[in-house]
Amino acid sequence: MSLNAEMRRLGELDWRELDVKEAGGWPWSLQLLLCLLVLGVMFFVMHGYLAGSAKERLHRARAEEARLIRDYRSKVAQAASLEALREQVSRLDTRMEALRGMLPTGAEVPSLLDSISEAAIDHRLAIVLLRLRDPVETDPYIERPFDIRVRGDYHRIGAFLADVANMPRIVTLHDLTLGPEEGGQRLRLSMQAKTYGYRGQDGGEP
Structure with missing residues (x-):
């Protein structure tokens, strides 16, 4: 088909x-x-x-x-960047060790208070109070606060504060109160200072 x-x-x-x-x-x-x-x-x-x-x-x-x-x-x-990171970690470790060396042990705190007392005397300040408080444990440090009260003129108090802040051991200043004494030309400084200890530095004891 x-x-x-x-x-x-x-x-x-x-x-x-x-x-x-x-x-x-x-x-x-x-x-x-x-x-x-x-x-x-x-x-x-x-x-x-x-x-x-x-x-x-x-x-x-x-x-x-x-x-x-x-x-x-x-x-x-x-x-x-691994090598640069290793160098950075090494520098931080070195810095951390240096900072830890600036933290007083429990046995060194009395000598630190003596140094503060000597700084006040060097600047001709009258020491009203220098008292260590109970330590406060934090992680990983121990705070060791103490109260300071001194009397003197404005410039000597300022120089004293600078010496305390520049101590070889780390000391921080808190709650500063500065005012005139009653009936006199001198000033009174009240403050709380704190130093710190590393918990593993002296067996973990305050």
Whole structure:
């Protein structure tokens, strides 16, 4: 049968009268088209099923690749600065040891108070009170507060404060009150000073 005749037969076909049960008697061109259609549908279905999971795996692999690249670059940057970080840590350790050396032990606190008393006498101040309070434990230091009250003129008190702040051992000044004494030209200074001890410095005892 010629192609023209088959195409004419296909054009004259009443599509409403087609019955799947009689598909064997359909024109061969229609059967071919239906086979191609079924194959196309099967191809797209299989492609979507197989390629979909592959695309998902590819997406996850690309995301993992990007993460690994970021991690690699971060570690390369850390490795490049490792030596500088080690030097910085070494300097900080040295500085920390120096600062710890400026913290008096419990046995050295009385001599620190003696030094403060001597500074007051050197500046011709009258010592009203110099009293050590109970230590306060914090982590990792121990605060050792003490009260100071002295009398004298303004400039001598200022020089005394400068000497206390510049002691070889760390001393911080708190709650300063400066006012005139009753019936006189002298001033009275009241304050709390604190020195500190490292908990492991003398067996952890205050």
